[in-house]
Amino acid sequence: MIYYAIIKKHPFYMKKNFLIVLLSILALSSCSKDDDVTEELVEEPTTEEPEEEPEEVTLDREDYPIQDFIYQAMNVYYLYKADIPELADGYFTDTNEYVTYLSENPDPENFYYDELISDQDRFSFITDNYIELENSFSGVSKSNGLKFSLVRFSNSNDIFGYVRYVAPNSNASSTIIERGDLFMEVDGTQMTINNYQTLLNQDTYTLNLASVSDNTVSNTGESVTLTKEEGFTENPVYIAKTLDVDGQKIGYLMYNSYVSNFDSELNAAFADFKADGITDLVLDLRYNGGGSVATAIDLTSMITGQFDGQVITKQQWNAEAQAYFESESPESLISRFNSTIYTGTDQEEAINSLNLNRLYVIGTGSTASASELTIIGLRPYIDVKLVGSTTVGKFQASATLYDSSNFGRTNANPDHTYAIQPLIYTYSNANDIVGPATGIIPDFELEEDLTNLGQLGNPDEPLLRLALDQILGKSRSTKRRAGPAYQLVGETDMFSPTYQRMYDNRLPEIKK
Known part of the structure; x- marks a missing residue:
């Protein structure tokens, strides 16, 4: 109370005390800020935990x-x-x-x-459906039965086709279409190098038929609708007949694919030839792109018979496989003439052999693999003459490899249907001759002329006529008249997985 009275009575003291109070407040405020800074300076830094390195993933x-x-x-x-x-x-x-x-x-x-796949490999392939592949090897496919060639006009992208033959009991066989017919349009659309695959891969399509005159191909106004059938089976023994030509019995066999499932039918044809007492055989492989090695060996034994047990081919595998077989199983590298056909079972069927000393083979640019094996395999033993044009030149064999412990069909992985068909060996004949990659050159050259294809099996068909003339000792010019200028583009089965493939039914196991 006394202090208050003095201030109130003396203004100087009031001012002085006010300044003291103000300075005290400022001092306290300054101290508070300094304390905060000090606390911030002495605060311990936060320790960050190091990032954990990701665990290494082990692949399986x-x-x-x-x-x-x-x-x-x-x-x-x-x-x-x-x-x-x-x-x-x-x-x-x-x-x-x-x-x-x-x-x-x-x-x-x-x-x-x-x-x-190597750059030099034209034939190995993979499939995601080995069931379909197995059917194809058995002669079963989705087909309308029409067999044709596709050719390209010179200096043009336009394509036309001509019919080689029609498979019996097929959808096409119930129509008017036949060997020698031409077609340029599918469903009214001109075939070109860019669209022909799409047009012909349809299950059902209509061909607008055409004809050729004075090197010009034009529509006839006729058309044929064809439908592909699932599970169609074609017997590769297309024609087997005995011809009586100038009093000489000559066998003619048109064989279109080496399919083991039809070896009995092939053997039966040779039984008929044998019963007819033929002295020569014309083997027509002009459209045969190959197939089973085992069937090719059987066919060589049917043609001959006097060389049972002797070497037909010698195989050459990759370096490691070759060394393994030479050490562990050298006989597996050899194919020999035999006396029973390959059946894939314990049952044996005796081969009907003709014991021929010469053979005339008709071949073309569609003749490949097992067909070529037949030719070069026989040449060390009998006189084999090729009539026609140069063959494909495919002298490697493949095998179907499955996802199993030994890559065989038994116990294949049930979770998928992938299989591969790689080339596994090449071969030479008994004289160590390897077939040329450029194909086998004909001894008597004559190309098929689409303006004069002739009837297959008829002695007047141009290629058969040429072969018969050689057998009978007749000389004849093989020059053919000029036809339309065109380039072969493909044929019916060119997109089939078995096209121009030769496969070995019996894969020898390699144990590593």
Whole structure:
């Protein structure tokens, strides 16, 4: 109370005290801020925990079963293994590196074609449906029965087709279409190099028929509608007949595919030839793109018979496989003349042999693989003459490899239907002659002329006539008159997985 009275009575003291109070407040405020700064300076830094490194993922082969199977099969059997560095034994340092390689190739087809196929290989392939492939090897396919060639006009993208033959009991056989007919349009659309595959791959289509006159192909106004049938089966023994020409019995066999399922029918045809007492045989392989090695061996034995047990071909595999067979199973590298046909079972059927010393074969640019094996396999033993034009030049065999422990069909992985069909060996004949990649050159040259195809099996058909003339010792000019200038583009089965392929039914096992 006394202090208050003094201030109130003396203004100087009031001002002085006010200043003191103000300075005290400012001092306290300053101290508070300094304390905050001090606390911030002495505060311990927060310790950040180091980031954990991701755990290393271990890859598993079982995660890539299809790629693993493809690689392992190619590593063992592929003919051109030496061309692919990744297929070399020991190329991968450990399993993880190998599985990483598999994981980088998620698409099986791209993996097969882009990574594992040699540039010199025209024939190896992969399928995602081996059931369909097996049917094809058995002569079963989706077909309307029309067999044709496709040719391209010179200096043009336009294409026309001509009918080679019509398979019996097919959809096409119930129509008016026949050998020699021409067609340019499918469903009213002109075929070109760009659209013919799409047009002809339809299940049902209509062909507008055409004719040729003065080197000009034009529509006739007629048309034929054809429908492909599932499960159509074609007997490759197309014509088997005995011709009586100038008092001489000559056999004629038009054989269109080496299909083991029809070996009994083939053997029966030779029984008929034998019963007829033929002295010569014309083997027409002009449209035969090949097939089973076993059937080719059987056919050579049917034509002959006097060389039972002797060597027909000698196989050459990749270096590792060849060394294995030479050490463990040298006989598996040899194909020999035999006395029973291949059936794939324990049942045996005696071969009907003709014991011929010469053979005339009709061949063309569609004659390949097992057909060519028949020709060069027989040449060391009998006189084989080729009539027609140069063959394809395909002297490697393939095999179907499945996802199983030994790559055979038994116990194949049930989770998928992938299989591969790689080339596994090439071969020479008994005289160590390897067929030329450019094809076998004819001894008597004559190309088919679409303006004069003739009737198959008729002695006046141009190629058969030429073969018969040689048998009978008649000389005849093989020059053919000029026809329309055109280039062969393809044929009916060119997109089939078995087109111009030769396959070995009996895959010898390699144990590593």
